[in-house]
Amino acid sequence: MILLLALAAGVAVGNVYFPQVVVPGVADGLGVSAGAAARVVSATQAGYAAGIVLLVPLGDRIPYRRLIVGLLLLTGVGLLVAAGAPTLGVLLAAAVLTGATTVIGPIVGTMAAGLVSEGRRGRVSGMLLSGGLGGMLLSRTLGGALVEGLGWRAPYLVAAALTLAVALVLLRVLPAGGEPAERHRPGGAPSPARRDAASLGGAPAPVRRYLALLAEPLRLLVGEPLLRRSCLYQALVFAGFSAVWASITLLLTGPAYGLPASATGVLALVNAATMVITPIAGRQVDRRGPGPVTLVCLVAVIVSAPVLAAGALGGAPGMAGLAVGSLLLDLAMQSGMVANQVRVYGVRAGARGRLTTAYMACAYLGGAAGSWLGTAAYGRAGWPGVCAIVALTAAVALARHLAGRATDLPPAPRHT
Template identity: 50%
Template sequence: MSPVTPVLSRPLTLLLSVACGIAVANIYFPQAISPLIADDLGVTDASAALVVTCAQLGYAAGIFLLVPLGDRLRHRGLVTTLLALTCAGLVLAGTATALPVLAVASVLVGLTTVVPQILIPMAAGLADPARRGAVTGTLLAGLIGGILLARTFSGTLGAWFDWRAPYLVAAALVLVLTVALAVALPPTTPSTDRRYPALLAASWHLLRTEPLLRRSCQYQVLVFAAFSAAWTALALLVTGPRYGLGTEAVGVLALVGAASMFVTPFAGRRTDGSGPDAVSLWCVLGALAAALLLLTGLLGGPVGLVGLGAGMLLLDVATQSGQVANQARIFALRPEARARLNTAYMTCAFLGGSAGSWLGVRAYAAFGWTGVCALAALLSGLALLRHALRGRSEPASNPRATSPAGHPDVPAGR
């Protein structure tokens, strides 16, 4: 079956960009409010932080189980159904009175909020070829904006009201977005009639047969785990006795990451010129340096906050830029299978992020902020070791093949 390819209007492109930002924020905003959840529900900080892990595990499962349906089903029905389920999950989370209910709701939200992973390839296929890059860049900007503002949004609302407010406000936004996309999305035709089990099996097959895909997944699993461990534990440090600040301080630190948006295009140009392996090496070294820089958070006061901001910025830059290199490497393998390559890669990346969140909280509980920094350094060091041991029998990465994507949450298959 051949897809219908209407030209994408600029207003619809902007709406899709906003949709990407609102949807992806649901995975990241719980990181800033886990201390508030612990206080209200009477559980430990480590237990409350499981909400973050559950959302990321759900997201990894959604990428693997639901994103391939973007090739099999009509986009309007698929997207609006997923958003409606996300809204229900957010309402359930915002009204939960016990941690198990909140954990289940978080899994549901993560599972169904994979809409950006469906919208970006869809938009690239609908756009006029002459505007495809601009359309992709616009949706990418919205997605990164959602990631960067998510913690600021939840930290501020949580400080003003309580931890439930971000969930209920997010539910209202998703409901409005569901209605808007139900009206605005153009009709599309599925690009394949392959059965669902065959779509799922394709990603596993690629992971087994493509060594460069496996290596890219290993890089991102380790670096994204370090990233998630640091961000999940940061809320506990900043709101704890050393700093004694509110959750809005976590949101302010998150805004520092906005500067990383300006580094991603440079990473793409370096990948074009030097190849993905060279960029991957610098990113792994950057993540290792960030773990050491984050130790300055032990100093407390303004100096410690500046060190935390600088360390988180460097870690964000390393994670995003590494994503550019990794996706350049994998999308050069089989251009006709980019969506399936992306499904395998992103599933692995968010499984790594989920593990990092879980390990970060436990490292903080056992060893404090020093333990979190040591964990991030260990994970980055393992990525560096993997780079040093990359197989001589692997096919060379194509230095000229790159992807416009640049963040752990940005799909580029189209």
């Protein structure tokens, strides 16, 4: 079951990333500029962000099989519409739909956390994250090959076939029950979301409940200290990570290296090793708790900054620094994500969908801020300025972690 969920997460994540390689083909095929075609990527990412906010919380209300299979079917329809799009406008609309409904990764994460014992959540989170990383890497590689051989519509058709096939498999194997625990509160006590819904006057009852559900992630963020800590750690580390990858193309194509833009993709392939490491990190979270793993990861991010800074030297030594530093940064960021997710899942069992929404929204806000800061720092201080952002954001997270280690979650009890 967990392997199938990891496969579903990989296919879903791939739907967000393969549009990055179809932009030139879209420009030629639809007769638009490259800048206009690039809006397909932005539309997909904007849809994904909207799906996190609007759809992931439904995991606390709708049975998982119905929600996951339904979203996969809608994603498949969106991909088919995109494959046959006659104009850029239709393609952009399909991209928004595809991005919004392909938020399967966060949902299967909350489902898997409820399927296994507390002492195995780290390992399972690592496996699911590896599936997502595999989908990200393979979708870019396979998508690029399909565009070159068959045109820009081919990746959408292949992605639609994979998505619909996964939907049919999960329809058969996922348990029909398994309704979220929040729907069965002991003693008949209404949840905070239902109490808020009762105060939303004139709207129909389902609308009131849904609006109240959307407000719950913010309420949880305010009221749950462990959630706030995980959000802070991931937002800061992801900001540094995004700063690096938003500006590294500027370094590689600049005078220090003079390489084509495709060199960034080749460098990113080094990080495929993360797929092997994240399950190992998950086992360490299960054994030692999220706190010690978070500590190691934050220190590793800080260490990666001077290694990455060697990239300013250019030539073979600089490229070695970029390869080793980016790998260390990616391993630390992804392993820290496993620790943060386990911490978040342990806050409240019946609200994992809303907890995940708050966590991922904060992470993406941090990433967006980091991308902007990275390009701004590169323009003013060059590559060393970008590496300084990596060190500074991780140092702030480390200081907060050291100040609050006594309140972190202990290791989960191990069952023989």
